[in-house]
Amino acid sequence: MFVFRLFSLCLSVITTLTSSISSESKTLLTCSKFHFEEKVLEKLVRLEHKMELFEEKMKTMESSMSKKLKRMDEIEKETETLTETMLDKQLQIETRINDSYQESIFNFKTQSNNETKLYGEKMDSLFDALSLKSQTLSEAEKERERKMESMQRDSHDEHKWFNTSSDAIVKNFKVQSNKTLQELILQQQKDFNEMLAKRETVAFSAYRSSSQTLSSGEKVIFDGVWTNVGNGYEPSTGIFNAPHPGLHHFTAVLMSDYEKDLSLDLTLNGLRMTRNYLHGDGYKTGTFDVVLNLQKGDKVHIESSSGYTCTIYSNSVKYITFSGYRII
Structure with missing residues (x-):
């Protein structure tokens, strides 16, 4: 582009000079030889000056273009460095997320195994005491x-x-x-x-194989029954009605819906004995574990906490259970 402009400028100068010389030639008949040479010399000086100015402009433009090209190279290198940095950051974030997920899965499995082992030991101890x-x-x-x-x-x-x-x-x-x-x-x-x-034996163990959405104060219905010795538990209402007085042990395992809060109360004759509140990401599990001294006819059940509307999660795996038995 610059070469083309230079060539055009040179061509223009030569054309002008030729035209000027031609014009001067026509006036040779009226001018002296000395006057003609003076005019030609003046034209050449002016042309040389213009050429010098043009060369300075070209050098300035070349210097500016060199700086711009150098700056573009620097920007390109900075862009490549930034791209490599972003890729490294992305890889670190993906690695950190994967490690955190694996650690969460491991902790959940460990906690579940520990709780299962603990409840198994408690049940063995209670059965030994009962025996x-x-x-x-x-x-x-x-x-x-x-x-x-x-x-x-x-x-x-x-x-x-x-x-x-x-x-x-x-x-x-x-x-x-x-x-x-x-x-x-x-x-x-x-x-x-x-x-x-x-010596009257009272024991029940119930479960629920589907989710249930609860309004404020609504009972959890454990409609599936494994054991109901003494017929104290009513699966249609979710209420345990004590057929005999004595000490009773109650346990329950609960699970919230995905990324939803869950607040449940274990009640005796309508009065809250204890509360279980679940909050956080994913599915959360909670438990009830209490011993109550009941009179004949006392009623025990699990319900949604007052002021809370929530969903308790379960499916065919039977994640949630409600159990109890008379100790003595």
Whole structure:
């Protein structure tokens, strides 16, 4: 581009000079030789000056273009450096996200395994305690039967001995003996009934195989039942109604919907005993684990906390459960 302009300028100058010389030639007849040479020299000086100015402009333009090209090279290098830096940052972020995800999965599995192991140990301990109580009750019942046999033998011996006495003594003794024996039998029957009442087994374990959206104060319905000894749990309402008084142990495993909060209360006769609140990313799990001293007819259930509308998550895997049993 610059060469073309230079060539055009030179051509223009030569054309002008030629035209000027031609014009001067026509006036040679009227001008002296010295005057002509002076004019030609003046033209050449002017042309040389113009050429010098043009060369300076060309040098200035070349210097400016060189600087601009150098700056463009620097910008290109900076762009390449920035691109490499951005790629490194992107790789670091992807690596960090992947490591964080793997760590979260590992922590969740570890926590789940620990909780499962802990609940298994608790259940084993409780079943051992229940077996020990049952064994103690069996031994007490055998002891009662042994005493009953002993009393019956003693009564039979006394009855024989009283038969050898006089009719009056026998009659009086029979009256007193029958009264005492009747009282003993009634007392033994009462003790036996109380013992049977204490040995009444109450246990239930229920689950839910689908999600449930809860409004404020709405009950969680665990409509699937694995165990319901004593018929204390009602799967259509989600309420446990204590058929016998005593200490009861309740546990529950809960799961929130994906990236949703969950707030649930375990209630006794409509009063909140404890609350479980889940908050954070992804699916969250929570538990209830309480021991309550119930009277016959007391009602226990799980419901959405007051002022909360939430969804409890489950599917065919049965993520959420509600269980309880009578300890003694």
